[in-house]
Amino acid sequence: MRHEHGRARRARAALAAVVTWAGLLAGTACTADGGPPGGGALGAPPAAEDVIRVTPGDGAKDVGPDEKLLVRVPSGRLESVRVVRAQDARRTPVPGRISDDGLRWEPAAERLSLAAEYTVDVVALDGHGRRSARHTTFTTQVPDERFIGYVTPENRATVGTGMIVSLRFNQRIENRAAVVRAVRVSAKPAVEIRPHWFGEDRLDFRPRDYWKPGTRVTVDLRLRDVEGAPGVYGLQQRTFAFTVGRDQVSVVDAAKHTMEVRREGELLGTVPITAGAPKTTTYNGKMVVTEMLEMTRMNGATVGFKKKDGKGEYDIPDVPHAMRLTDSGTFLHGNYWAPEDVFGESNVSHGCIGLRDDKGGGSDTPAGWFFDRSLIGDVVEVVGSEDTEVSPDNGLGGWNMGWREWVAGSAVR
Numbered sequence: 001m002r003h004e005h006g007r008a009r010r011a012r013a014a015l016a017a018v019v020t021w022a023g024l025l026a027g028t029a030c031t032a033d034g035g036p037p038g039g040g041a042l043g044a045p046p047a048a049e050d051v052i053r054v055t056p057g058d059g060a061k062d063v064g065p066d067e068k069l070l071v072r073v074p075s076g077r078l079e080s081v082r083v084v085r086a087q088d089a090r091r092t093p094v095p096g097r098i099s100d101d102g103l104r105w106e107p108a109a110e111r112l113s114l115a116a117e118y119t120v121d122v123v124a125l126d127g128h129g130r131r132s133a134r135h136t137t138f139t140t141q142v143p144d145e146r147f148i149g150y151v152t153p154e155n156r157a158t159v160g161t162g163m164i165v166s167l168r169f170n171q172r173i174e175n176r177a178a179v180v181r182a183v184r185v186s187a188k189p190a191v192e193i194r195p196h197w198f199g200e201d202r203l204d205f206r207p208r209d210y211w212k213p214g215t216r217v218t219v220d221l222r223l224r225d226v227e228g229a230p231g232v233y234g235l236q237q238r239t240f241a242f243t244v245g246r247d248q249v250s251v252v253d254a255a256k257h258t259m260e261v262r263r264e265g266e267l268l269g270t271v272p273i274t275a276g277a278p279k280t281t282t283y284n285g286k287m288v289v290t291e292m293l294e295m296t297r298m299n300g301a302t303v304g305f306k307k308k309d310g311k312g313e314y315d316i317p318d319v320p321h322a323m324r325l326t327d328s329g330t331f332l333h334g335n336y337w338a339p340e341d342v343f344g345e346s347n348v349s350h351g352c353i354g355l356r357d358d359k360g361g362g363s364d365t366p367a368g369w370f371f372d373r374s375l376i377g378d379v380v381e382v383v384g385s386e387d388t389e390v391s392p393d394n395g396l397g398g399w400n401m402g403w404r405e406w407v408a409g410s411a412v413r
Contacts, residue, residue: 058136075127077102087116147171155240159377176411198393255384272344281387288396291324303329320361321371326395334367
């Protein structure tokens with residue numbers, strides 16, 4: 001009897017709890033509408049999807065980047081909207097705002113990110129003050145093609161004052177203005193920096209004049225999901241920086257067979273050189289050191305100097321102290337194979353600038369001395385040659401272009 005009595009008491013308590021919670025819920029619904037508790041005059045509340053409209057729809061897939069993300073209610077007001085983007089194993093809140101009338105929420109950014117899952121959580125009141133909540137998700141397109149930019153110089157590098165920031169893209173870029181707007185190059189101390197396109201796959205940035213020593217330059221790439229060409233979207237989202245070192249400019253006089261090296265405007269030294277022979281002259285103009293190699297192989301066949309049998313007019317496996325000046329193959333390098341008396345007296349090279357050196361690379365030779373005092377980004381200017389001026393897109397030759405012409409090639413106003 002005692003056992004049966006206990007079971008009956010627990011059953012009555014449970015029934016009372018159910019009745020109490022039902023009364024509270026009924027009272028809450030009606031009180032929110034201003035009616036008496038338990039009145040129920042409004043009937044059942046509408047479904048959440050009828051109160052809260054979310055676009056793109058719940059469960060949508062392959063949503064395009066230009067489709068609009070929108071949360072709205074036909075009446076009442078939005079209380080809270082939280083949107084999260086999951087991409088690359090990271091979850092990021094999507095900023096946005098509710099309109100002044102409380103009926104709409106829109107994101108701050110116009111475009112959706114690609115290859116991402118969006119989660120939308122909304123709480124709203126309908127026109128009768130009844131609260132609803134809704135949770136939706138959708139995923140965006142995963143593009144078949146991506147483009148990236150290979151950047152010069154390297155992150156955290158210390159470079160010469162002639163360095164030009166250069167991006168070479170792996171895909172042809174048609175929407176050049178969109179890509180320019182997604183790349184920001186800034187400097188401390190501040191200086192005007194402008195872009196210039198060379199063809200459809202290269203974008204360079206430089207100031208009007210050489211950088212000042214000590215300048216810190218930051219390159220901010222926001223290329224992810226930027227449409228560079230129809231159906232081809234950017235991949236990179238990164239920031240890197242480099243520092244400008246001391247100022248060094250060297251002037252090669254091909255007619256006088258000398259190179260004057262100036263540091264901060266002061267003459268550091270004059271070096272005897274040999275430049276391009278009469279039939280294979282050296283370009284005139286301003287060139288920038290883009291690569292420094294303790295030793296490298298130089299084969300004439302790779303740059304068009306071939307014999308009748310197809311072999312190179314020269315093939316030197318161990319050229320010391322080699323510094324690249326152009327993409328087409330102009331180097332300033334050590335030379336151990338030419339007679340010593342040609343340096344400072346005559347031009348005998350295939351277009352490169354040669355400095356006397358030892359086989360294997362000497363430390364106390366003119367070539368070794370200059371190599372040890374050089375940085376990537378240093379300027380080497382050639383004058384007095386019988387050749388034309390180097391093209392602005394051959395290496396980092398952009399300093400040979402006037403500022404007005406440079407700015408005109410930016411693809412943006």
